[in-house]
Amino acid sequence: MSGTNIDPSGPDRGDSVRERDAIARLKLTQALQRATYAIAWERAWPHLARFLTVVGLFLTASWAGLWLVLPFVARVAATCLFAIGALAALWPMLRFRWPAREEALSRLDRGTGIRHRPATTLSDTLTTRDPFAQALWQAQRERTLASLKRIRAGLPSPRLSLHDPWALRALVIVMMVAAYVAAGDERGLRIASAFDWNGIMAPANIRVDAWVTPPSYTGKPPIILSNANREGATADAGPLAVPVGSTLLVRSSGGNIDVVVGGGVTEVASSEQAPKGTNERHFKIAADGSAHVRAPAGQPVWKFTATPDQPPKIALAKDPERQARGGLQLSYKLEDDYGVTGAEAQFALRPADTKDADKAAPRPLFQPPQVPLVLPNARTRNGVGQTVKDLTEDPYAGADVTLTLSAKDEAGNEAKSDPFNMKLPERLFTNSLARALIEQRRILALDANKNSDVYAALDALMIAPELFTPDAGCYLGLRSIATQLEAARTDDALRDVVASMWSFATTIEDDGVSGSANAALRAAQEALKAAIARGASEEEIRVLTRKLREAMAGKVRDLARRAEQNPLGGRQPFPAEVQLILDKAVELREKTQNATPEQLEELAKQQDALREQLQTYRKAANNRAKAGDDGAKQVTRDRQCGN
Numbered sequence: 071m072s073g074t075n076i077d078p079s080g081p082d083r084g085d086s087v088r089e090r091d092a093i094a095r096l097k098l099t100q101a102l103q104r105a106t107y108a109i110a111w112e113r114a115w116p117h118l119a120r121f122l123t124v125v126g127l128f129l130t131a132s133w134a135g136l137w138l139v140l141p142f143v144a145r146v147a148a149t150c151l152f153a154i155g156a157l158a159a160l161w162p163m164l165r166f167r168w169p170a171r172e173e174a175l176s177r178l179d180r181g182t183g184i185r186h187r188p189a190t191t192l193s194d195t196l197t198t199r200d201p202f203a204q205a206l207w208q209a210q211r212e213r214t215l216a217s218l219k220r221i222r223a224g225l226p227s228p229r230l231s232l233h234d235p236w237a238l239r240a241l242v243i244v245m246m247v248a249a250y251v252a253a254g255d256e257r258g259l260r261i262a263s264a265f266d267w268n269g270i271m272a273p274a275n276i277r278v279d280a281w282v283t284p285p286s287y288t289g290k291p292p293i294i295l296s297n298a299n300r301e302g303a304t305a306d307a308g309p310l311a312v313p314v315g316s317t318l319l320v321r322s323s324g325g326n327i328d329v330v331v332g333g334g335v336t337e338v339a340s341s342e343q344a345p346k347g348t349n350e351r352h353f354k355i356a357a358d359g360s361a362h363v364r365a366p367a368g369q370p371v372w373k374f375t376a377t378p379d380q381p382p383k384i385a386l387a388k389d390p391e392r393q394a395r396g397g398l399q400l401s402y403k404l405e406d407d408y409g410v411t412g413a414e415a416q417f418a419l420r421p422a423d424t425k426d427a428d429k430a431a432p433r434p435l436f437q438p439p440q441v442p443l444v445l446p447n448a449r450t451r452n453g454v455g456q457t458v459k460d461l462t463e464d465p466y467a468g469a470d471v472t473l474t475l476s477a478k479d480e481a482g483n484e485a486k487s488d489p490f491n492m493k494l495p496e497r498l499f500t501n502s503l504a505r506a507l508i509e510q511r512r513i514l515a516l517d518a519n520k521n522s523d524v525y526a527a528l529d530a531l532m533i534a535p536e537l538f539t540p541d542a543g544c545y546l547g548l549r550s551i552a553t554q555l556e557a558a559r560t561d562d563a564l565r566d567v568v569a570s571m572w573s574f575a576t577t578i579e580d581d582g583v584s585g586s587a588n589a590a591l592r593a594a595q596e597a598l599k600a601a602i603a604r605g606a607s608e609e610e611i612r613v614l615t616r617k618l619r620e621a622m623a624g625k626v627r628d629l630a631r632r633a634e635q636n637p638l639g640g641r642q643p644f645p646a647e648v649q650l651i652l653d654k655a656v657e658l659r660e661k662t663q664n665a666t667p668e669q670l671e672e673l674a675k676q677q678d679a680l681r682e683q684l685q686t687y688r689k690a691a692n693n694r695a696k697a698g699d700d701g702a703k704q705v706t707r708d709r710q711c712g713n
Contacts, residue, residue, distance in 0.1 A: 102174045109169035117166075119239060120159035126242040128152045129261070133249035137263040138330060138362060139371070149264050256332055263330060263364075277323040278363055280372070282355070284313045287449070287480030288408045295372055309358070309375040315481070316376075318353040318361055327351065333359025334376060381483035382406035384413060384475045387454050392495040396462040402443065402455055402487075406479050409449025413477040415441040415457070419516060420470040420491060432517040435565050436465045439494075443475070461494055465515030465568060468496035468508075503544060504575040506531060507551075511571040514555075518564050521555060528552040547574045594621040595674050602668075618670050622658070622677060654680055 131137075131152075137145050253260055280295040293312065317338075320329050326349055331337065334357025344350040353361060357376050363369035387401040404410045417438040439461055446453035461467055471494055475487035499505045506527070514524045532548050551574060555567045598614040606614075658673050658680075 102171065105174035106169045109173055113169075114163065114166060117159060117162045121156055123239050123242050124152060124155040124159055126239075126246045128156075128264075130242065130245045130249045132261045132264055133246075133253035133257055135253075135260060137260065138332075138364075142364065145264065259330070259332070276327075278320065278327060278369060279322075280318065280320045280361075280363070282310070282312050282374075283317045283319065285315045285480070287411075288313050289449075309373040311375045311377050312355055314356060314376045314378050316355045316374075318355055318372075318374075319350060320353075320361075320363060321348050321350045323348050328364045329353075329361060330364055331359060331361045333357060333374075335359035335361050335374065379479065379481040379483060380407045381485045382410045382477040382479050383485055384410070384477035385487045386475065386490060390473065390490070390492055393458060395460070396495050396497050397458045397460040398441075398495050400441070400443065400457045400459070400475075402457075402475055403453075404445070404450045404455060404477060405452050406450070406477070408479060408481075409447075409451050410445060410477045411449060411480050413443035413445060413455070413475065415443055415459075416474045416476060417441075417466065417471045417494070418474070419466070420472050430519055433519050434516050435518050435561055435568065436515055438466055438471065439464050449480075462497040463572065464494070465512060467494050468512055469494055469516060499575065499579050501575075501579045503531070504579040507571050507575040507578075511568055511575070514564065514571075515568045518561060521558070521564060525552060525555050528555065544578065547578075594618040595671060599671065615670060618674070622670075622674060 131148070136148070140148065250257065282293040282295060284290040284292070290313065293310065295310075295318075318335065320327060321344070324347075329351055331353055335353050335355050338352050338354045340350060340352045355374050355376055358374065359376075360371055360373045362371045383403075383405040385403050387403045391399045391401075393399055400415055402413070404413065417440070419432070419434065419438060441457065441459045441461075444455055444457045446455045471492060473490040473492055476484060478484045496508070499508055510524045510527050513520055528548055529552060532545060532552070551567065551570050554570060555564075558564045558567055594614070594617050598611070598618050601611055601614055658677055661669075661673055
């Protein structure tokens with residue numbers, strides 16, 4: 071043989087051998103792990119599949135609501151059967167053993183598809199130290215590695231079809247998904263109900279009483295649900311209709327109770343202590359739901375349909391009307407299923423039609439009036455109501471507004487009527503200066519930004535006092551209001567100006583600048599009324615009664631003075647109409663001497679009526695005198711500023 075002999079034990083050769091051997095061992099170790107896990111899964115999965123099938127059947131039965139309808143004994147028995155089935159499915163797992171190394175190598179040998187057990191060969195070791203034997207051994211290993219693209223453990227193959235040839239596991243999965251969707255938000259509650267065995271050993275003599283109490287505002291009586299009428303509470307009878315917010319009360323005597331609810335029935339804390347020897351549970355019915363007393367057994371399942379409280383209805387029965395004395399009469403129709411408890415008329419200022427986009431928004435000094443409406447009954451279910459309110463003194467009197475009626479019921483539902491555009495009634499002033507003041511008062515009250523315009527109007531009224539305000543008192547009053555408006559810097563100060571304008575206008579219209587009989591009488595009336603309302607002492611009421619008598623006496627004197635100052639001349643005898651008014655006034659004055667406080671109020675109202683009759687007569691006489699005596703006309707103009 072020729073050639074050079076190669077020493078197999080050379081240093082380069084040895085390093086290369088060790089490196090390749092390390093790589094081979096690493097690949098073999100990883101493949102062995104994969105093969106071990108695959109064998110373990112193939113051994114365990116059939117038993118786990120049977121166990122999960124039992125669990126799936128249990129979840130399906132739970133989510134389908136089986137435990138809510140079964141009696142206690144059947145429920146416990148069924149739960150125990152499921153537990154036994156689960157243990158039986160897991161019992162073979164007791165014989166489970168982890169795969170050995172030889173089994174993993176054998177799986178790798180089968181997975182490579184090569185004869186002569188390549189994986190086992192790679193795992194073998196050489197015990198001899200002969201260098202030629204080692205070289206031969208290493209060459210054989212390299213040839214084996216080169217023949218393998220990769221060592222395959224293969225995917226696990228548990229062969230479930232051998233254990234479940236009918237594929238029942240797929241049917242269980244489908245039923246479980248359907249029951250999961252059907253259970254909704256009660257999934258957890260229905261599963262837990264299988265293990266709620268409270269009352270399973272309850273004594274047979276427990277008494278259960280249950281009833282539904284509707285809200286008090288409905289006026290409906292309680293509905294008895296106890297076992298005595300269980301035939302009427304079965305599923306065939308359909309759900310029981312109850313108002314929303316009703317309370318379900320379940321009471322037991324002689325033991326505890328187990329109640330399961332669903333849907334819109336929720337448990338609430340009891341505000342009162344249960345009678346001695348009993349147990350109570352309270353539930354609020356806010357929506358459709360059900361309740362079932364599971365312990366003691368034998369109670370039906372009560373299903374409820376919650377009837378919502380409908381909002382009330384309110385509408386104008388006819389257009390608002392102005393009364394003879396300036397009051398506003400509102401007629402309206404009310405309707406509600408359980409009764410209206412409150413109604414109100416709301417006014418809103420109607421925006422003016424303007425094309426100036428840069429114009430500032432109005433800044434009212436007062437809120438629009440809100441008028442409580444009178445109900446025909448305490449709880450009106452269907453009726454027509456009427457309310458009369460005097461708004462002539464309100465700053466919004468005479469303004470264009472939008473009227474909206476609102477009604478409320480006990481449940482808090484609120485309804486509004488259709489908007490109605492109208493003009494609020496106002497007091498009719500015959501004095502031209504009073505009318506001008508009231509107009510400027512309304513402008514200022516509804517828009518504080520127009521205070522400069524109002525000041526200019528007041529200043530214009532004072533340009534020619536001999537023509538417009540010949541009376542010195544009228545001129546001084548206008549000057550005082552204009553000065554007050556000029557000094558006003560806040561909304562509160564502007565509100566005081568509005569009040570002053572109203573007071574001055576009514577003074578001009580009613581009494582003249584110096585007249586105070588009406589003001590004194592009104593003040594005395596209000597003081598006495600307030601004292602009686604708050605329950606003042608007898609001494610205070612006696613003093614106020616004396617002041618009211620004095621004010622009424624002054625009123626009678628004022629009526630006589632006005633009658634003497636008629637345009638026909640003071641020396642002429644009183645006409646028959648005036649004489650009757652004066653006689654009636656004297657008669658009322660005599661009645662005040664021994665009148666009670668309540669009677670004094672009624673007498674004061676009668677004196678107001680006499681005063682209005684006298685004013686009506688004077689106006690008619692003035693009109694007749696305009697075409698007659700010029701001297702009489704001059705006297706009238708001097709005495710009534712602004713005419």
